[in-house]
Structure formats: C-alpha cells, structure tokens
Amino acid sequence: MxxxxxxxxxxxxxxxxxxxxxxxxxxxxxxxxxxxxxxxxxxxxxxxxxxxxxxSMSFIGDKVLYVEKWPWSFGGEYPWWKYFKRPQPNTHEYRLLDRNLTNDAGVAIFANRGRNVFKHRNNNYRDAGLMGVTFDYNKVTDIPVAEGRYFIPQEVDAARNVMIIGDEIANTLYPGQPAIGQELRVSGHKFTVIGVMEKQGESMFGMPNFDQMGIIPYGTFSKMYATGPNGIGSTIAVKGREEDIGLQELEYEVRGMMRNIRGLKPRDEDNFAINRPEMATQxxxxxxxxxxxxxxxxxxxxxxxxxxxxxxxxxxxxxxxxxxxxxxxxxxxxxxxxxxxxxxxxxxxxxxxxxxxxxxxxxxxxxxxxxxxxxxxxxxxxxxxxxxxxxxxxxxxxxxxxxxxxxxxxxxxxx
Structure with a gap:
C-alpha cells in the first residue's frame, strides 16, 4: 500500500x-x-x-529450392563466365526428380518470358509476363485464383491453349465484364481464359507479380517459344516438407540426384545452381x-x-x-x-x-x-x-x- x-x-x-x-x-x-x-x-x-x-517477392514461394543454370547474386562482382557453358535444366531432369525424390512436397518445371502483348479485340495489354508451368506448380507456389479454376491434368498433358490471367490484365482486356471463357491472343496464338488471380496491388520497386502475368501449360509455352539450350531457360522448382528444417535433407538429395543425372564425377564442380528464396530475403x-x-x-x-x-x-x-x-x-x-x-x-x-x-x-x-x-x-x-x-x-x-x-x-x- x-x-x-x-x-x-x-x-x-x-x-x-x-x-x-x-x-x-x-x-x-x-x-x-x-x-x-x-x-x-x-x-x-x-x-x-x-x-x-x-x-512483393511472395510469388517465388516459401520453402522452395530452385534448380537453375545461373546462381542468384545480390551485389558484388558476378563471375558470369563460370556459368555461361552450363546446361539448362530440362524436362528429362524434371521427370527424374519428380519420380525419384523422397523428401519433396511437389516438383514443377516452369519458364518465363517478359514483354508480351495480350490482345482481345481492340484492347491491348503490353509488357505482360507469360509463364509456362507444369501441373504441380500450384504445390510449389500458391496460385491465388479468385475467379474460375486452376488447370486440370489433361489440359497440361495435352498442352491446350488455356490461360490463367492476373487481375490487372483481366480489367484491361475485359472492362466491366467477366473474363472467364473469353478469348485472347498472344504472339498469334489464341487462348481461352479459365481463371483470374486475386488482385495483389502495386509491388515495391517495380517487382513483378501475378497482376501483370498470364500462366499457361508448360507444353504450350514450349510450342510457342523454344526452351532448352538455345532457347528460353527453364527452372525446376522443388517444394520442401514442413518437417525438413532448413531444407537440408532435400538439398542434399536434389544435389546428389542432379549430379548423378548429369554424370558428374566426385571431384567435378556442380554445373547447376540450387537457389533459395531466403537468399533474396537475407x-x-x-x-x-x-x-x-x-x-x-x-x-x-x-x-x-x-x-x-x-x-x-x-x-x-x-x-x-x-x-x-x-x-x-x-x-x-x-x-x-x-x-x-x-x-x-x-x-x-x-x-x-x-x-x-x-x-x-x-x-x-x-x-x-x-x-x-x-x-x-x-x-x-x-x-x-x-x-x-x-x-x-x-x-x-x-x-x-x-x-x-x-x-x-x-x-x-x-x-
């Protein structure tokens, strides 16, 4: 008191x-x-x-490893000449990883192309991103579909001309009307819109997001634009399990399997990069x-x-x-x-x-x-x-x- x-x-x-x-x-x-x-x-x-x-960087996913030709770098000198002759990840490697990995929660391969023009009648949307993905891409990264639906396996396997578009693209091409079931053209190819993603808003520092992007099956993307050694590079994304702290077990397994697939000897350096989203956040x-x-x-x-x-x-x-x-x-x-x-x-x-x-x-x-x-x-x-x-x-x-x-x-x- x-x-x-x-x-x-x-x-x-x-x-x-x-x-x-x-x-x-x-x-x-x-x-x-x-x-x-x-x-x-x-x-x-x-x-x-x-x-x-x-x-803004959430589109790259969480607890994901990316197998790519080029390692990510944030500042400092980048020795590009060391990685220039590396082979690009390909669908054969993707299928082997998808079939044989045991510590993963999903494997997908995808490729990107920027500065595309989406057209619908007299409406155009310029500088759109276009991404080709395999079916399990929605296990690797959340695809926030607000209207319509995600792909079905038959559409991806048959490389059909279907697309999921961002909110900004939908409002530009189809103002005041529903986008689902509508058609649009990209590089002379006709697509049917099956889904519209949630609005994410303007991103920091001009970072891309799903608002300005269209997603199509990987096979369809490969038919439109050459992928592989002389074309657009692809990325294999591997989702880790929640119980795998730091994704150490998954990284060891992916590295060992990729070295085996590419026939690298024990003393040979990796001719691929395993990138993590944590590198960007750090x-x-x-x-x-x-x-x-x-x-x-x-x-x-x-x-x-x-x-x-x-x-x-x-x-x-x-x-x-x-x-x-x-x-x-x-x-x-x-x-x-x-x-x-x-x-x-x-x-x-x-x-x-x-x-x-x-x-x-x-x-x-x-x-x-x-x-x-x-x-x-x-x-x-x-x-x-x-x-x-x-x-x-x-x-x-x-x-x-x-x-x-x-x-x-x-x-x-x-x-």
Whole structure:
C-alpha cells in the first residue's frame, strides 16, 4: 500500500512541476520528442518497406529450392563466365526428380518470358509476363485464383491453349465484364481464359507479380517459344516438407540426384545452381538493418540533447523544492522516498516526450499511400516508450541522488 501511495504522490509532484513550468518543460522535452520521432519513424518505414518487399517477392514461394543454370547474386562482382557453358535444366531432369525424390512436397518445371502483348479485340495489354508451368506448380507456389479454376491434368498433358490471367490484365482486356471463357491472343496464338488471380496491388520497386502475368501449360509455352539450350531457360522448382528444417535433407538429395543425372564425377564442380528464396530475403534484411542503424544514429543525437534538457529541468526542480525536501525529511521521509520521487518525475516527463513523438509517427501512418501500407507496430511503440523511460532514468538519476542526500536542517533553511 505504501508503494502505491509513493507512486501517487510522485505522480502528483511530477504533474505539478509540469503545469508550473509548462513552456520550459515543453522546450526541454522537444529533444526527446524529436529523437523518438526520428527513431520510431525510421523503424516504422523500414518495417513497412521490408514487409511490402517480402510480399512483393511472395510469388517465388516459401520453402522452395530452385534448380537453375545461373546462381542468384545480390551485389558484388558476378563471375558470369563460370556459368555461361552450363546446361539448362530440362524436362528429362524434371521427370527424374519428380519420380525419384523422397523428401519433396511437389516438383514443377516452369519458364518465363517478359514483354508480351495480350490482345482481345481492340484492347491491348503490353509488357505482360507469360509463364509456362507444369501441373504441380500450384504445390510449389500458391496460385491465388479468385475467379474460375486452376488447370486440370489433361489440359497440361495435352498442352491446350488455356490461360490463367492476373487481375490487372483481366480489367484491361475485359472492362466491366467477366473474363472467364473469353478469348485472347498472344504472339498469334489464341487462348481461352479459365481463371483470374486475386488482385495483389502495386509491388515495391517495380517487382513483378501475378497482376501483370498470364500462366499457361508448360507444353504450350514450349510450342510457342523454344526452351532448352538455345532457347528460353527453364527452372525446376522443388517444394520442401514442413518437417525438413532448413531444407537440408532435400538439398542434399536434389544435389546428389542432379549430379548423378548429369554424370558428374566426385571431384567435378556442380554445373547447376540450387537457389533459395531466403537468399533474396537475407539481402533485403541486410539492407534494412543498415537503414535502421542510420535511424538510431540520427535519433540518438536528438535524444542526447533531450536527455540534457530533462536533466536541466530536474536540477532546477531540486533547487526550487529544496525547502520542501527538508520539510519532508524532517517529518520522516526516507532517502529512497525522495530519490524515487524525483526519478519518477524525470521518467514521467521523458515518457511524455516520447509519447508525443510516437503520436506524430502514428499520424504519419494515417496518410494514404498507394504503393505501400505504413503501419505502426506494437513492438515499435514499446521500443519508443522503453527508450524514453531509460533516457528519463539516466537524466534524473544524478539530480535524484543529490536531492535524497540533502541534509534536512540545511534544506529547510534554504530559500
């Protein structure tokens, strides 16, 4: 009970000090407000950017290994000459992997071609992506079909001219009317639309997504555009099982089987690449860690200034209330009571400054954005208030100790 009374009395003293010197307090808290605003706004933007980039890259799948000719690279010199003569993955290798792998949850082969023109009567959609896939591609990556349906095995095996299109393509070619059952042309070939994918919205940094893409059977794609050594390269995608942590077992099995299929000797280097989506996400995370560090540096200087401002308030407050401290101690107040009183006041003032900074960040998140959604997470709110509390404690500890160690007789005589 005594502790609750102590907190209530400390809160009352802090509030009185805030009201008595409102302008001085506001000016002193400005540094903390600016510092917390800088740090939390940067972290909020970084979190929102990272989340939107990851969402934009969601089309490459999760827990998937990609067997390709070229390894992925993110920054630095790329030794393309080492991989130039590698063979492309082909349907023969895909069938052997599909038939013999034991640690997979699905195997598919697909190929892409960009900058296609989709036509329906007088309507055109330019720069569309076209992807040819085998039937199990929907096991490797989620195909979010909103209208219509996915392929059936007979359509893929017979290489029929059917297509699943993105929401943006459907709205452009068939405005105000259903797209299912409609026809469109690509490179002189006629297709029937059997499905429309869910709208994904504008992606970050121009990354492709399903809104601007059409998906057709792999056999149909191969008839339209040559695939293989002298044509468009294909990719074999292998989905891992949930219980295979890190996909280590699957990667060992895929690597061993690919080396066996291609007749590589034990000392021969791999003439294929096994790429993981984590490679892209790790590169994104590394970039945003640097940005977050910059936010700490920028906000740190402002918080440092704010800490000095709060310390100045507390020294002045001790000076102004020296007589009251003496009276309290003469009536039996312990040193820890005086110490906690001033320390609580310092933390309380700092949290107010940090709270205002967080409120400003929240108001920024209310500004509508077309490209990405900005949201203030609970973790960033807790971080902001926590940093504010620590700054308040560090700023008030010396004035609080000085106040608690005052001699009551000398303190009462002060004016």
């Amino acid at each position: 005594i502790y609750l009374r102590l907190i209530a009395e400390s809160f009352r003293f802090a509030w009185q000090a805030l009201r008595a010197n409102l302008l001085r307090t506001i000016l002193s808290l400005l540094g903390v407000t600016i510092g917390i605003f800088a740090i939390i706004s940067v972290f909020t933007l970084v979190d929102s950017l990272e989340r939107n980039v990851r969402d 590169a994104v995370t590394g970039f945003f860690q640097v940005v977050g560090l910059a936010g700490w540096v920028i906000g740190g200087f402002a918080i440092l200034v704010g800490g000095f401002g709060i310390a100045n308030i507390m020294f002045v407050s001790v000076k102004e209330r020296t007589n009251i401290i003496g009276i309290q101690k003469s009536l039996g107040a312990k040193n820890y009571f005086i110490l906690f009183q001033f320390l609580f006041e310092s933390v309380f003032l700092s949290i107010i400054g940090g709270g205002i900074g967080i409120l400003l960040v929240f108001l920024l998140t209310l500004i509508p954005q077309d490209m990405m959604k900005i949201s203030l997470s609970a973790g960033n709110i807790i971080l902001g208030l926590g940093v504010s509390a620590v700054i308040g404690m560090l700023s008030g500890i010396i004035p609080a100790v000085l106040a608690s160690n005052l001699d009551p007789v000398i303190a009462i005589r002060s004016k």
